[in-house]
Amino acid sequence: MTSVHSTEVWLLGTPICRGIAIGSPFLLAPRDEAVVESSIAEGDVEAEVARYRKAIEGALQELRALQSRLHKEQIFDGAAILDAHVQMLQDPLLTVHVEAQIRNLNKNSEFLLKQVITECQKKFQTLEDPFFQERFKDLQGLGRRIMGHLNACNSLCLNEIPAGSIVIADDLTACDSAEANGIYVSAFVTRSGGATSHAAIVAKAKGIPYVSSVDIDSICRDAKTALLPMSIIVDGRTGEIVINPKEETLQKYRTLHSQLQHHMQKLKETGKLQAETYDGYLINLSANVEMVSEVELIHQFGGGGVGLLRTESAFLSREDFPSEEEQFEMYRQFVVKMDGLPIAIRAFDLGGDKYLKNHPASYECNPFLGCRAIRFLLRNPKIFKSQLRAILRASAHGKVSVMFPLVSALSELIEAKYLLNEAKEELKAEGFPVAEEMLIGCMIEVPSAAVIADLLAKECDFLSIGTNDLVQYALAVDRSNHVLSALYAPTHPSVIRLIRLIVNEANHHGIPVTVCGEVAADPRFTPLLLGLGVHELSVTPRHIPIIKNAIRNTSIVLASKLADKALELSSAEEIEELLMKEYRRNVPEDCIYNC
Amino acid sequence: MKLIRKVRVKNVLGLHTRPATVIVKLLQNCKSEVTFACRREIINAKSILSILMLAAKQHSQITVTVDGEDAEEIMGKLAMAFDSRFGE
Numbered sequence: 001m002t003s004v005h006s007t008e009v010w011l012l013g014t015p016i017c018r019g020i021a022i023g024s025p026f027l028l029a030p031r032d033e034a035v036v037e038s039s040i041a042e043g044d045v046e047a048e049v050a051r052y053r054k055a056i057e058g059a060l061q062e063l064r065a066l067q068s069r070l071h072k073e074q075i076f077d078g079a080a081i082l083d084a085h086v087q088m089l090q091d092p093l094l095t096v097h098v099e100a101q102i103r104n105l106n107k108n109s110e111f112l113l114k115q116v117i118t119e120c121q122k123k124f125q126t127l128e129d130p131f132f133q134e135r136f137k138d139l140q141g142l143g144r145r146i147m148g149h150l151n152a153c154n155s156l157c158l159n160e161i162p163a164g165s166i167v168i169a170d171d172l173t174a175c176d177s178a179e180a181n182g183i184y185v186s187a188f189v190t191r192s193g194g195a196t197s198h199a200a201i202v203a204k205a206k207g208i209p210y211v212s213s214v215d216i217d218s219i220c221r222d223a224k225t226a227l228l229p230m231s232i233i234v235d236g237r238t239g240e241i242v243i244n245p246k247e248e249t250l251q252k253y254r255t256l257h258s259q260l261q262h263h264m265q266k267l268k269e270t271g272k273l274q275a276e277t278y279d280g281y282l283i284n285l286s287a288n289v290e291m292v293s294e295v296e297l298i299h300q301f302g303g304g305g306v307g308l309l310r311t312e313s314a315f316l317s318r319e320d321f322p323s324e325e326e327q328f329e330m331y332r333q334f335v336v337k338m339d340g341l342p343i344a345i346r347a348f349d350l351g352g353d354k355y356l357k358n359h360p361a362s363y364e365c366n367p368f369l370g371c372r373a374i375r376f377l378l379r380n381p382k383i384f385k386s387q388l389r390a391i392l393r394a395s396a397h398g399k400v401s402v403m404f405p406l407v408s409a410l411s412e413l414i415e416a417k418y419l420l421n422e423a424k425e426e427l428k429a430e431g432f433p434v435a436e437e438m439l440i441g442c443m444i445e446v447p448s449a450a451v452i453a454d455l456l457a458k459e460c461d462f463l464s465i466g467t468n469d470l471v472q473y474a475l476a477v478d479r480s481n482h483v484l485s486a487l488y489a490p491t492h493p494s495v496i497r498l499i500r501l502i503v504n505e506a507n508h509h510g511i512p513v514t515v516c517g518e519v520a521a522d523p524r525f526t527p528l529l530l531g532l533g534v535h536e537l538s539v540t541p542r543h544i545p546i547i548k549n550a551i552r553n554t555s556i557v558l559a560s561k562l563a564d565k566a567l568e569l570s571s572a573e574e575i576e577e578l579l580m581k582e583y584r585r586n587v588p589e590d591c592i593y594n595c
Numbered sequence: 596m597k598l599i600r601k602v603r604v605k606n607v608l609g610l611h612t613r614p615a616t617v618i619v620k621l622l623q624n625c626k627s628e629v630t631f632a633c634r635r636e637i638i639n640a641k642s643i644l645s646i647l648m649l650a651a652k653q654h655s656q657i658t659v660t661v662d663g664e665d666a667e668e669i670m671g672k673l674a675m676a677f678d679s680r681f682g683e
Contacts, residue, residue: 083616
């Protein structure tokens with residue numbers, strides 16, 4: 001046999017998370033050590049039960065710490081996924097049942113736990129649906145975690161591996177990627193695992209390059225001596241893995257890697273820069289938020305304010321609407337954290353399929369066309385007034401504006417304004433300080449609202465386009481419908497024309513227009529939106545740097561020309577191609593990242 | 596009091612992780628025994644693993660049995676949870 005791994009070998013896997021890593025491989029062996037069955041003396045049974053309980057407690061504490069870390073890192077999806085794991089750890093099958101087995105059979109915890117998991121495995125394997133079958137992986141991971149606590153010496157934390165390691169494994173659980181610290185783990189390479197797996201979601205949120213569907217045996221061909229190659233390169237953009245790279249390959253990737261680092265660093269530094277085009281046209285770049293902890297990012301990235309505060313998220317898991325006092329406290333905290341920057345608070349967008357337990361919507365066969373948002377609020381004036389009062393009280397502490405969701409008729413805006421005014425007068429009579437001139441905004445999410453934008457613009461201080469909903473309603477396409485996913489296209493000519501219509505009417509009446517849907521956070525759309533005349537873009541805080549960069553890399557002159565061209569095209573595909581070309585031309589460095 | 600009721604799974608992805616988590620959280624402090632019967636299996640609804648192993652797909656019919664002092668309240672909450680697609 002030739003000297004192991006002297007030739008450069010290229011493998012191809014499925015790219016899951018972009019990025020480039022160069023490092024030494026670390027094989028994450030499955031920790032399924034042989035489990036020894038042993039008998040427990042009658043007098044020691046309770047001690048064994050206590051030992052098992054302690055192991056479960058330990059695992060539970062670890063998961064909760066992980067969840068809390070993910071929350072701090074703003075990876076909310078990841079934290080929610082771990083929620084299910086926390087519930088599994090408290091499942092009677094893993095707790096009450098195992099303890100009963102210990103007492104009944106006088107056997108050790110490891111053996112009995114393994115039995116329970118093996119039984120579950122058999123059950124999971126009989127399920128036809130691969131999606132449900134996948135859930136066994138979560139249980140397996142949990143089993144390993146508990147075992148780790150039962151045999152303290154067997155557990156291996158991903159933070160105990162050499163820094164800069166590229167972790168190679170058969171598969172990953174969400175806990176593995178959640179634990180991974182970017183310093184120790186520079187990339188993941190696995191044999192199996194899909195882009196929508198929980199592990200992938202967490203890895204993507206952390207920005208750790210990840211390639212799956214790789215023949216990992218080829219990486220460690222000499223399994224007997226477990227000799228791993230000295231270095232490998234992982235290209236998360238293309239899915240390529242290079243084993244034992246030649247010097248020139250190494251050089252090429254080192255250059256790419258440093259270009260990427262440089263680009264990411266530049267993006268981070270845009271915090272101090274203005275969101276203006278290179279010919280000096282200033283845009284308001286603000287953020288869509290739900291939690292007070294997100295405000296810090298706005299200051300860090302140099303955002304101009306909050307363009308959308310979703311008020312319902314904080315209360316969705318509750319049984320009933322929060323009191324005026326509770327709401328005031330939450331809004332006040334936001335306003336104070338904003339430190340003088342403006343904040344637009346949107347009234348509850350609830351009802352239909354999003355509701356609170358004590359206020360279930362009566363059955364609607366079409367919740368998206370049902371009693372939601374402003375329609376729900378106007379039919380529940382007590383709830384609406386209570387929120388308006390809380391917002392008005394918060395307005396005394398900073399630059400607050402209020403927005404009404406899903407307005408589809410002028411009468412709704414008028415009625416809402418009337419209630420707002422009533423609330424203001426009441427508060428003043430009660431001696432509460434309120435801002436004299438709180439700005440009022442109208443969300444444009446429904447085509448009818450777009451078409452009567454002129455009538456609405458006369459009655460409010462700004463318009464905010466919620467493109468996510470507007471595109472669905474305008475194109476009559478359910479975004480979650482896989483069969484029709486190609487039809488859902490924000491680049492559809494009708495959407496571009498609607499935005500142009502809304503901006504024109506707003507300009508006539510001298511009021512600004514914000515775009516707060518997903519397209520605002522897509523740098524390919526930035527010049528188009530600017531060229532159409534949009535004055536403010538509101539995006540999730542972590543997208544502020546990339547959009548600011550896109551703004552700074554275009555001129556309002558070019559942007560307007562782009563918009564004019566787009567308005568002449570007749571299909572979503574043509575418009576998308578136009579935007580992509582312009583994007584590659586304006587911001588070529590972004591493309592190293594996006595390939 | 597023992598209550599028995601048939602419900603349908605409306606969620607597109609069936610009773611997957613999210614709905615299962617909602618159910619066990621809902622039943623956390625429940626004082627009654629709760630079981631789900633689907634096809635020919637009967638499981639303890641307070642066990643998230645059991646719910647997942649049931650792999651109930653969209654449109655499956657589930658017979659919910661709640662037996663205990665807070666049966667009415669729990670059955671009401673469960674029925675509503677199923678009906679509202681568990682908030683999805």
